[in-house]
Amino acid sequence: MMKFEFYNPTRLIFGAGSLEQLGKVVSQYGKKALLVTGGGSVKKSGAFDRAVGSLKAASVSVVEFSGVEPNPRLSTVMRATELAKKEECDVVIGMGGGSVMDASKVIAATVFYKGHPRDMLMRAGKVQRLPEKALPIITVPTLAATGSEMNCGAVITIDDEEEKLKTFIKTEVLYPKVAVVDPELTITVPKIQTAYGVCDIITHVTEGYFNGIDGTPIQDRFAEGVIITVMEWGPKAVSDGSNIEARIQVQWASIVALNGWVQVGTNYSAPVHMIEHTLSALYDVPHGAGLAVVNPAWMRFAARFRPERFAQFAQRIFGISAMGKDDLSLAMEGIDRFEEFLRSIGCPTRLSELGIGEITEEMLSYWADKTLEVICDEEGKLPGRPPLRKEEIVEILRMAM
Amino acid sequence: MMKFEFYNPTRLIFGAGSLEQLGKVVSQYGKKALLVTGGGSVKKSGAFDRAVGSLKAASVSVVEFSGVEPNPRLSTVMRATELAKKEECDVVIGMGGGSVMDASKVIAATVFYKGHPRDMLMRAGKVQRLPEKALPIITVPTLAATGSEMNCGAVITIDDEEEKLKTFIKTEVLYPKVAVVDPELTITVPKIQTAYGVCDIITHVTEGYFNGIDGTPIQDRFAEGVIITVMEWGPKAVSDGSNIEARIQVQWASIVALNGWVQVGTNYSAPVHMIEHTLSALYDVPHGAGLAVVNPAWMRFAARFRPERFAQFAQRIFGISAMGKDDLSLAMEGIDRFEEFLRSIGCPTRLSELGIGEITEEMLSYWADKTLEVICDEEGKLPGRPPLRKEEIVEILRMAM
Numbered sequence: 001m002m003k004f005e006f007y008n009p010t011r012l013i014f015g016a017g018s019l020e021q022l023g024k025v026v027s028q029y030g031k032k033a034l035l036v037t038g039g040g041s042v043k044k045s046g047a048f049d050r051a052v053g054s055l056k057a058a059s060v061s062v063v064e065f066s067g068v069e070p071n072p073r074l075s076t077v078m079r080a081t082e083l084a085k086k087e088e089c090d091v092v093i094g095m096g097g098g099s100v101m102d103a104s105k106v107i108a109a110t111v112f113y114k115g116h117p118r119d120m121l122m123r124a125g126k127v128q129r130l131p132e133k134a135l136p137i138i139t140v141p142t143l144a145a146t147g148s149e150m151n152c153g154a155v156i157t158i159d160d161e162e163e164k165l166k167t168f169i170k171t172e173v174l175y176p177k178v179a180v181v182d183p184e185l186t187i188t189v190p191k192i193q194t195a196y197g198v199c200d201i202i203t204h205v206t207e208g209y210f211n212g213i214d215g216t217p218i219q220d221r222f223a224e225g226v227i228i229t230v231m232e233w234g235p236k237a238v239s240d241g242s243n244i245e246a247r248i249q250v251q252w253a254s255i256v257a258l259n260g261w262v263q264v265g266t267n268y269s270a271p272v273h274m275i276e277h278t279l280s281a282l283y284d285v286p287h288g289a290g291l292a293v294v295n296p297a298w299m300r301f302a303a304r305f306r307p308e309r310f311a312q313f314a315q316r317i318f319g320i321s322a323m324g325k326d327d328l329s330l331a332m333e334g335i336d337r338f339e340e341f342l343r344s345i346g347c348p349t350r351l352s353e354l355g356i357g358e359i360t361e362e363m364l365s366y367w368a369d370k371t372l373e374v375i376c377d378e379e380g381k382l383p384g385r386p387p388l389r390k391e392e393i394v395e396i397l398r399m400a401m
Numbered sequence: 402m403m404k405f406e407f408y409n410p411t412r413l414i415f416g417a418g419s420l421e422q423l424g425k426v427v428s429q430y431g432k433k434a435l436l437v438t439g440g441g442s443v444k445k446s447g448a449f450d451r452a453v454g455s456l457k458a459a460s461v462s463v464v465e466f467s468g469v470e471p472n473p474r475l476s477t478v479m480r481a482t483e484l485a486k487k488e489e490c491d492v493v494i495g496m497g498g499g500s501v502m503d504a505s506k507v508i509a510a511t512v513f514y515k516g517h518p519r520d521m522l523m524r525a526g527k528v529q530r531l532p533e534k535a536l537p538i539i540t541v542p543t544l545a546a547t548g549s550e551m552n553c554g555a556v557i558t559i560d561d562e563e564e565k566l567k568t569f570i571k572t573e574v575l576y577p578k579v580a581v582v583d584p585e586l587t588i589t590v591p592k593i594q595t596a597y598g599v600c601d602i603i604t605h606v607t608e609g610y611f612n613g614i615d616g617t618p619i620q621d622r623f624a625e626g627v628i629i630t631v632m633e634w635g636p637k638a639v640s641d642g643s644n645i646e647a648r649i650q651v652q653w654a655s656i657v658a659l660n661g662w663v664q665v666g667t668n669y670s671a672p673v674h675m676i677e678h679t680l681s682a683l684y685d686v687p688h689g690a691g692l693a694v695v696n697p698a699w700m701r702f703a704a705r706f707r708p709e710r711f712a713q714f715a716q717r718i719f720g721i722s723a724m725g726k727d728d729l730s731l732a733m734e735g736i737d738r739f740e741e742f743l744r745s746i747g748c749p750t751r752l753s754e755l756g757i758g759e760i761t762e763e764m765l766s767y768w769a770d771k772t773l774e775v776i777c778d779e780e781g782k783l784p785g786r787p788p789l790r791k792e793e794i795v796e797i798l799r800m801a802m
Contacts, residue, residue, distance in 0.1 A: 002649055003416030008409070014666065015404030215646065217630045218654060225622025232618070245616065248403055252666070253619060261662050265415065265653070 001215060004265040010150045011178045014252065016244060019182040022051050022093075022140065023058030029136035029177055030060070030091030034084045036104045037066045038096040042142055045188045051095055051140065063087045065107075068096065071166060071280050071287075072103040073159040074118060081110040081117075084135070093138045094176075098146025098200075098287070101139045102154035105174040108134040118158050121167045125375045130171045137176040142185045144237075144251035145197035145288065147204060147258030149179035157281055166281030167374045181255065183247040191238055195345040196288025198234035198250065202227055203272055203291040204257040210302060210309060211384045212266025222262045224316045226253050231317070231341060238345045271384035272298045275393060278370045285354050292347035293354060296339040297400035303331040305386045310334060351400045359401065361394075368393035402616060405666040411551045412579045415653065417645060420583040423452050423494075423541065424459030430537035430578055431461065431492030435485045437505045438467045439497040443543055446589045452496055452541065464488040466508075469497065472567060472681050472688075473504040474560040475519060482511040482518075485536070494539045495577075499547025499688070502540045503555035506575040509535040519559050522568045526776045531572045538577040543586045545638075545652035546598035546689065548605060548659030550580035558682055567682030568775045582656065584648040592639055596746040597689025599635035599651065603628055604673055604692040605658040611703060611710060612785045613667025623663045625717045627654050632718070632742060639746045672785035673699045676794060679771045686755050693748035694755060697740040698801035704732040706787045711735060752801045760802065762795075769794035 013021055026033055033055060042048040043066075055062050065080045084092065084107060094104025109131035110117045119128035139149035148154065152174040157166040189197070209223040230253045236246035256262060275298070276290035303310040307327035314320045314334025322330055339349050351359055368390045372382060381387035388396070414422055427434055434456060443449040444467075456463050466481045485493065485508060495505025510532035511518045520529035540550035549555065553575040558567045590598070610624040631654045637647035657663060676699070677691035704711040708728035715721045715735025723731055740750050752760055769791045773783060782788035789797070 001417065001646065002653060003419070005412065005414050007412040011406065011408040013406050016402065018404070215650075217633070217650060218626055218657060221626025221629065222623055225619055225626060228622060229618045245402065249616075249618060252403060256619060 002213075002265040004267070006260060006264050007172065008150065008175065008260050010176045010259075012150055012181065012255070013178060014181045016184045016248065017182060018180055019047065019050055019140065019185065020054060022138070022180050023054035023056070023060055025178050025180055026055060026060050026091055026093060026138055027058040029138070030089070032061045032063065032087065032089050033091045033093050034080065034087070034089040034107065035062050035064050035093045035095060036068060036080060036100055036107065037064070038068045038100045040066070041188070042095055045185070047142060047185050048095070063089055068100045068103045070099050071157050071284060072099040073157050074121075075159050077103050077106045077110060077156065078117065080107045084111055089135070091136045091138065093140060095140040095142065097141070097143035098148045098155070101141060101146070101148040102156060104139070105134070105137055105148075105154040105176070106156055106169065108137045109173060111135050118160065118163070121156060121158060121169050122375055123165065123167060124373055125377065127169070130169070131173055134173040137174065139176040139179045140185070141179070141181055141251070143189055143193065143197055144183075144186050144247070144254040145200040147201070147254050149176060149181060150255050150259040151175070155277065164281070165370070165373060166277040179255075181251060183244065183251045186247045186251060187242055187244065189241065191241065192346055194238045194241060195347055196286050196292070197254065198230055198238065198345055199288040199292045199342060199347050201230050201250070201254045201257045203295050205262055206295065206299070207270040207272055208263035208266050208268040209313070210299070210306070211271065212263065212268040216266050219262060219264065219266050220312070226257050226262060227317055229253055235345055269383035271382050271388060274375055274382055275367070275371050275396065277374065278367045279354065282367070282370070283354065283356050285356070289348055289354060292342045292349055293351055293400050294396070296335055296342070296349055297396050299335045299338070300332065300399055301392070301396045302385060303328060303335065307331045351397065364394045364397045365390075367397060403614075403666040405668070407661060407665050408573065409551065409576065409661050411577045411660070413551055413582065413656070414579060415582045415656075417585045417649065418583060419581055420448065420451055420541065420586065421455055423539070423581050424455035424457070424461055426579050426581055427456060427461050427492055427494060427539055428459040430539065431490070433462045433464065433488065433490050434492045434494050435481065435488070435490040435508065436463050436465050436494045436496060437469060437481060437501055437508065438465070439469045439501045441467070442589070443496055446586070448543060448586050449496070464490055469501045469504045471500050472558050472685060473500040474558050475522075476560050478504050478507045478511060478557060479518065481508045485512055490536065492537045492539065494541060496541040496543065498542070498544035499549045499556070502542060502547070502549040503557060505540070506535070506538055506549075506555040506577070507557055507570065509538045510574060512536050519561065519564070522557060522559060522570050523776055524566065524568060525774055526778065528570070531570070532574055535574045538575065540577040540580045541586070542580070542582055542652070544590055544594065544598055545584075545587050545648070545655040546601040548602070548655050550577060550582060551656050551660040552576070556678065565682070566771070566774060567678040580656075582652060584645065584652045587648045587652060588643055588645065590642065592642065593747055595639045595642060596748055597687050597693075598655065599631055599639065599746060600689040600693045600743060600748050602631050602651070602655045602658045604696050606663055607696065607700070608671040608673055609664035609667050609669040610714070611700070611707070612672065613664065613669040617667050620663060620665060620667050621713070627658050627663060628718055630654055636746055670784035672783050672789060675776055675783055676768070676772050676797065678775065679768045680755065683768070683771070684755065684757050686757070690749055690755060693743045693750055694752055694801050695797070697736055697743070697750055698797050700736045700739070701733065701800055702793070702797045703786060704729060704736065708732050752798070765795045765798045766791075768798060
């Protein structure tokens with residue numbers, strides 16, 4: 001029975017050309033912005049210069065912090081925080097993909113945080129102390145994938161000498177004040193990155209769809225609507241990156257896939273993401289590629305425990321007829337179709353395709369341990385439907401070989 | 402092509418039993434609450450006493466303003482505002498149906514408003530001056546219908562000596578801080594009121610679905626999801642008011658039907674609501690009943706201009722086969738089914754059933770004029786797809802006879 005609290009105060013400014021508004025938007029929150037970027041694609045595309053131009057025109061001065069890596073590290077966050085403090089920045093802009101936006105959120109909170117920021121991150125299912133305050137955060141996504149622009153979560157990799165862990169934080173002070181979402185910025189995203197984004201979007205939705213409570217028919221329909229739309233428009237964005245209508249639809253999907261609207265009240269968990277995070281932490285596998293490998297395997301495992309839900313997925317997403325089939329066969333047919341879709345847009349769906357090299361049983365066991373180091377319930381299981389013991393995580397990984 | 406701004410900062414606390422949290426919630430915003438209620442049903446049901454108990458336990462003192470009428474009048478709002486000022490209330494709680502919540506929002510804004518509050522309301526498509534500030538607003542819906550609990554709109558009837566007009570206001574300062582939504586409070590809603598609520602919810606969604614821009618596939622799916630869910634659970638709530646699961650699903654639907662998630666980016670208008678408001682303003686027709694009459698007639702008119710969209714409605718909502726049919730026939734079949742649904746839950750679908758008495762052509766003409774007095778575009782038409790000239794509004798009303 002649904003019982004929940006929902007809150008998302010991020011203002012969303014969406015549409016081709018909206019980058020122009022960045023300066024005006026930011027000037028409402030501060031006079032000196034830390035402008036956080038990633039590996040340089042925003043400079044190549046010219047978006048960076050346009051952003052800086054818009055900021056300067058609005059009398060916002062800019063302190064640049066570039067070079068946030070994929071799977072952003074806490075040490076990077078801490079360096080950027082030092083810069084923000086030294087320069088007395090009063091607003092943080094994250095312009096880039098999920099890594100950049102996530103790092104920006106944690107930078108904005110770390111500025112005020114007493115103690116080591118690792119204590120605000122989830123470790124073994126617990127958080128020492130959440131931040132109570134953050135500088136105003138403005139997000140400018142350049143990739144349609146994580147949905148980080150309009151939610152209060154961030155994925156960060158702890159890279160201390162004593163601890164290496166890809167983990168996360170989710171707390172209200174991290175909500176961006178404004179997300180300036182300009183789908184034109186995604187035109188230059190390469191084909192394969194676009195495909196990984198599509199996979200990430202769909203996986204955000206399937207996590208809630210398969211791991212949430214029963215009795216959420218509206219959320220089910222919302223989830224199906226996002227998946228169907230992404231499966232229609234995603235391949236168009238992959239095959240022709242300059243198709244602005246496709247870019248718009250995919251970017252809009254990426255936002256609603258993780259701004260809370262689809263998962264609201266479902267009390268969901270995200271076991272596929274948790275398992276994948278271990279892979280990308282250890283091998284710098286692109287997140288979307290890792291998800292494409294783990295999700296179908298996880299689905300085949302989980303379908304045994306909730307076949308009727310996976311049967312619904314098969315029917316409503318792929319229109320597969322239920323005639324003469326039991327739920328589990330129908331479920332498996334749907335999962336096969338889903339895996340085919342992922343392959344059709346160029347995603348890998350097997351561990352062997354991730355460039356990790358030879359994979360041993362010991363490695364699977366280690367990955368399961370690392371996953372549970374981030375999050376586990378009181379019985380030591382990874383939350384989800386069903387909650388997963390270590391051996392079951394290993395079984396899923398084996399199914400992905 | 403989608404280009405829009407979205408913002409909805411209302412915190413939603415949803416679930417059976419959540420009324421208990423009211424005091425704690427309100428105490429975060431004020432110490433002395435104006436508690437606005439309607440005709441007394443909250444007293445009969447005991448909800449009022451429980452609310453007051455929760456407020457007192459949280460050291461919030463209560464100033465009662467009861468008796469907000471259906472189709473709430475500006476004069477009532479002004480009396481309540483005087484009371485709020487005199488008593489120095491610092492927070493406004495609207496506990497009741499849409500009328501009560503809408504009145505509460507406008508009371509909260511009128512407290513700070515310089516000049517006559519009629520100037521903040523829409524007249525002939527224009528607003529003199531929107532309010533810039535409002536007391537914190539907390540909503541506690543006791544009916545699943547308007548969705549007012551989580552949006553920034555309010556429908557108010559101007560009842561000056563010189564002017565009588567059912568009109569509205571929509572502006573960000575009217576967003577409730579918190580909506581405390583307890584579906585248990587709707588258990589006592591009578592059958593017919595429940596049915597009207599169901600009609601209101603569906604109509605909120607169809608307005609966006611039929612009057613929005615093209616190229617919003619996710620919003621289409623969201624809209625269809627809400628309609629399908631309400632058509633499944635609404636009749637259950639109507640036939641057995643104590644079915645809490647049905648009450649929950651219908652109430653949740655009522656919120657998402659008008660909190661902006663379904664209509665976001667569609668740039669929609671609401672011609673059916675605008676025409677209906679005239680009827681309920683003049684004859685105190687229940688809003689949901691009026692909608693049930695106007696909507697099918699409007700749909701039959703509008704389908705000629707956008708048959709493919711109404712054909713989609715027929716297929717996706719009712720699963721009607723398109724085989725061998727042109728879009729318009731398919732559309733009309735869907736509208737017939739929709740009208741049958743409304744009748745099946747006890748709604749009227751003809752003007753003659755509204756208790757207005759004999760209806761003349763002069764009356765239809767007057768109603769069209771009154772509707773355009775509230776809102777019209779630069780060419781004097783009622784916004785929608787298609788925009789409606791006076792004669793077309795009359796034609797629609799004639800089709801509803």
